[in-house]
Amino acid sequence: MPKDSAFPGVPAALRRWRRHRPCFPEAAAMEPPPAPGPERLFDSHRLPSDGFLLLALLLYAPVGLCLLVLRLFLGLHVFLVSCALPDSVLRRFVVRTMCAVLGLVARQEDSGLRDHRVRVLISNHVTPFDHNIVNLLTTCSTPLLNSPPSFVCWSRGFMEMDRRVELVESLKKFCASTRLPPTPLLLFPEEEATNGREGLLRFSSWPFSIQDVVQPLTLQVQRPLVSVTVSDASWVSELLWSLFVPFTVYQVRWLHPVHRQLGEENEEFALRVQQLVAKELGQIGTRLTPSDKAEHMKRQRHPRLRPQPAQSSFPSSPSPSSDVQLTTLAQRVKEVLPHVPLNVIQRDLARTGCVDLTITNLLEGAVAFMPEDVSEGSQSLPSASAPKAFDGCLMMTSQAL
DSSP states (O other): OOOOOSSTTOOHHHHHHHHHOSSOTHHHHHSOOOOOOHHHHSOOOSSOSSHHHHHHHHHHHHHHHHHHHHHHHHHHHHHHHHHHSOSSHHHHHHHHHHHHHTTEEEEEEOGGGOOTTOOEEEEOOOSTTHHHHHHHHSOOBOBOTTOOOOHHHHHTTOBOOSOGGGHHHHHHHHHHOOOSSOOOEEEOTTOSOOOSSSEEOOOOSGGGGSOSEEEEEEEEEEOSSSOSOOTTOOHHHHHHHHHHSSOEEEEEEEOOOEEOOTTOOHHHHHHHHHHHHHHHHTOEEOOOOHHHHHHHHHHHHOTTSOOOOGGGGSOOOOOHHHHHHHHHHHHHHHHHOTTSOHHHHHHHHHHHOOHHHHHHHHHTTOSOOOOOOOOGGGSSOOTTHHHHHHHHHHHHHHHHO
């Protein structure tokens, strides 16, 4: 089993000394490379930049379109078969074979390390269909975050949960159930997909608060001609591109179970597992979060926006003035949407930093919440709410700059 990252407890001054000492040049090679930025973790373009690959893609396009149409009809049969057959080894074999015809090839290494007593599986996140591929290899369930239960949630193979607030408690009860055979949870602590080449996002701590032992696994995805995933693409477009290309290979490697150490906090447990998975993949465990991905996508759409400093990716304690400002902006959103709970507004404002974006997310259903009872006096909306929202967006943007 791979060990933890080198020099876990060495002070920063000693690490700098080892990096710059001239008498041992091999010591510099032992230092880990700098953490990649979001521009290296997320692909913004689907098509290749190489002229030869682009020409090959154009020549392949007629064949790919024929495969896409044919696989759409075959995919409907795969969906019906997976719904009709009960969860068993036979079902996984049949569906896995049919998925190979669709161009989705699932492979696994070190399957003997799989411990069926472990109820929580931890994996890196590359595509919207990672949970489906792992489910072809072993029985598992994955909750869909920030989305209410729906037919689409069920049809994509996710476990339906009521609300995000009760997620951790519901998952603890799910793992504590004594039903046989037990169904493990497959969780993605990154919460957002990366390109799977450079590094991992920071692991959230909540998946590691469910149980004291987890089993990590690594996931690598390879696809010819085009990028595996694009940062701002929907799961529908990802599915169509998966059916268009000749094949997509998912390589799953099982690792040894990892136990929580005595007195180890959830954040420390998550960081240790992140470094273990990153080392197995030959990548770097970064401190970037899904908020950094959202900010990177915003800069891609609006190139004039100045990027945030590098240290903004690290968690820092909010100042009292920022808390007051966040509360003020949350009250403005509350005036426009009085039925939305205040804590939901504040949580989304802390992520977006803009009143307009938060209102858009709430209106479009991107953020799940339970509506509050609205009194008759709060039904009327103030006429100045739109300018206030715009001013709040400018205020947060100017502070970030």
